[in-house]
Amino acid sequence: MAIQPSHPEDAFLREAEAFAVDLARDxxxxxxxxxxxxxxxxxxxxxxxxxxxxxxxxxEDFLQAAILKRYPDHVMLGExxxxxxxxxxxxxxxxxxxxxxxxxxxxxxxFGSAIGLLWRGQPIVGVIFLPWPGQPDGFLxxxxxxxxxFIGDDPIHVVPQPEPKPTGLVAVPASFRRMFHIPxxxxxxxxxxxxxxxIAYEMAMVACGSMQYALFTGPRIWDVAAGVVxxxxxxxxxxxxxxxxxxxxxxxxxxxxxxxxxxxxWRLAExxxxxQMVDFVTKTLHRRRQLPFRxxxxxxx
Ligand code: IPD
Ligand code: CA
Ligand code: CA
Numbered sequence: 001m002a003i004q005p006s007h008p009e010d011a012f013l014r015e016a017e018a019f020a021v022d023l024a025r026d027x028x029x030x031x032x033x034x035x036x037x038x039x040x041x042x043x044x045x046x047x048x049x050x051x052x053x054x055x056x057x058x059x060e061d062f063l064q065a066a067i068l069k070r071y072p073d074h075v076m077l078g079e080x081x082x083x084x085x086x087x088x089x090x091x092x093x094x095x096x097x098x099x100x101x102x103x104x105x106x107x108x109x110x111f112g113s114a115i116g117l118l119w120r121g122q123p124i125v126g127v128i129f130l131p132w133p134g135q136p137d138g139f140l141x142x143x144x145x146x147x148x149x150f151i152g153d154d155p156i157h158v159v160p161q162p163e164p165k166p167t168g169l170v171a172v173p174a175s176f177r178r179m180f181h182i183p184x185x186x187x188x189x190x191x192x193x194x195x196x197x198x199i200a201y202e203m204a205m206v207a208c209g210s211m212q213y214a215l216f217t218g219p220r221i222w223d224v225a226a227g228v229v230x231x232x233x234x235x236x237x238x239x240x241x242x243x244x245x246x247x248x249x250x251x252x253x254x255x256x257x258x259x260x261x262x263x264x265x266w267r268l269a270e271x272x273x274x275x276q277m278v279d280f281v282t283k284t285l286h287r288r289r290q291l292p293f294r295x296x297x298x299x300x301x
Contacts, residue, residue, distance in 0.1 A: 005090070008119055010146065017144040020115045020127040023066055027059045027113040028129035028138045031098060034058070035131075036107045051101050056080055059097035059113060067093050077263055079222045088259040092118045094225035094252070100198030112200035116225025121251035121258040126229030128204045141204045143233035149207050156208040158236040162276035164191030164212045171195070171202035171214035179217045179269065181286045190284065203227020206272050207234040213273030213281055221252050221266045231272045239278055241269040246282040 034055035044050035060080040067076045074091040077083040083092070093115060098104060100111030109131045117125035124145040132139040141156070143149040149156050164170060170191035182190060191212050196202055199219050205211040207230040216224065228238050228249060239246040249270065253262040271278050 005120065007145075008124060010144075013124060013144040013147065016117055016125045017127065017142055017147065019070060020117065020125055021140050021142050023063060024113055024115055024127045024129040024140055024142075025137055026066075027063055027097060027115075028131070028140075030059050030062060031055055031104070031111070031113060031129075032131065032138075035104065035109070039105055041105055051105060052080060053098070053101060053105055055104065056098040056101055060095070063093075063095050063097055063113075063115065067095075075260060077222065077260055079220065083260050084264070086260050088255075088257045090120060090257070092121075092260070092263060094118055094123075094221045094263065096200060096220075096222035099200035099223060100196070103197045108197070110196050110201055111198050112204065114200035114203075114222065114226040116222070116227075116229065118225060118252060118263070120256060121253045121263065123225050123228045123252070126226035126233075128200050128226050128230065130201055130204055139204075141207060141230055143207075143230045145229065145233070147233065149230050149233035151208060156230075156234050158206060158231065158234045158274045159209045159212050159277070160274065161212075162274070163280050164189065164277065167192055168212040169194050169205075169210065170212050171205065173215070173217055176215060176217055179288060180215075181288055182284060183286070186284050190281070199223035200227055203231060203272060206236060207231045209234075213271060213277050215281070215285075216270045218267050219270060221263050224270060225252065227272065236273050237275045237278055238270055238272045239282055241287070244287050246271070 040054040041051050060078045064076045064082045075083045075086040075089040076093040078095045096114040099114050104111045113129040115127045126143050128141040130139045139151050168191050172193045174195050202214040206214045238249045240249045252266045
């Protein structure tokens with residue numbers, strides 16, 4: 001019988017979490033040094049879409065160098081290209097150095113730096129830096145598997161109620177109606193919709209109970225890896241959509257040891273929140289039939 005690889009021990013997770021908190025603090029300071037100053041902006045997609053700035057690149061370079069110095073046998077998979085050609089690894093850091101670039105370059109302080117650690121594709125540590133009024137170092141959200149979720153030293157929790165309150169906030173992207181339909185009689189029961197422009201920010205807001213749930217139609221691994229750990233450790237759950245079936249997110253990718261390309265190409269709709277709320281939301285939403293052209297478009301976007 002094949003020997004099953006054993007889950008990393010808590011001492012390792014604790015150390016990795018503390019390391020990631022320090023990293024996120026430093027990356028946050030770095031980002032704040034660029035914020036509301038002239039930026040060098042380029043675009044990754046035609047039509048001036050998917051902007052990337054010198055702040056994104058500097059933060060990614062800093063995070064990659066620090067992670068590989070500390071853990072030379074790990075891989076960092078970063079939105080701006082780090083880890084692309086690396087082989088599969090037991091431990092992969094899925095990192096969005098700056099999530100919310102469009103807010104950032106327009107001077108809106110809703111963005112984050114998200115650092116997730118995966119073991120064989122399973123998210124085990126998550127840290128998110130968010131700028132926060134009155135906090136010189138921002139808020140540092142952090143969690144490790146089995147250790148609870150925190151802002152700094154304060155424990156955080158998802159909201160407790162099983163269904164959305166009408167005046168409670170929920171994170172839903174403006175584009176969600178292309179993918180989902182809500183029956184008219186249910187619309188007033190889904191909560192107050194907000195699209196913040198940063199998935200990492202929304203995951204953190206769900207984890208601390210400021211938002212009741214979050215729906216994402218096509219996030220990338222670096223947008224959500226850290227947030228998945230935070231939401232779970234704050235008492236929530238994250239479901240992902242497979243065709244028309246919602247299932248708990250267990251790991252990114254399907255291979256026992258997913259390669260970097262498999263992780264980089266992962267893209268599924270998700271709902272995050274407390275388990276009853278997520279159940280309510282996923283039972284209420286109806287997936288629209290996708291026209292072949294739209295299916296093709298969503299793959300290339
Ligand atoms: C974006 C943000 C945004 C989401 C986009 C992402 P970026 O990340 O998370 O909320 O709607 O799909 O690409 O490009 O700012 O890192
Ligand atoms: Ca992002
Ligand atoms: Ca980014």
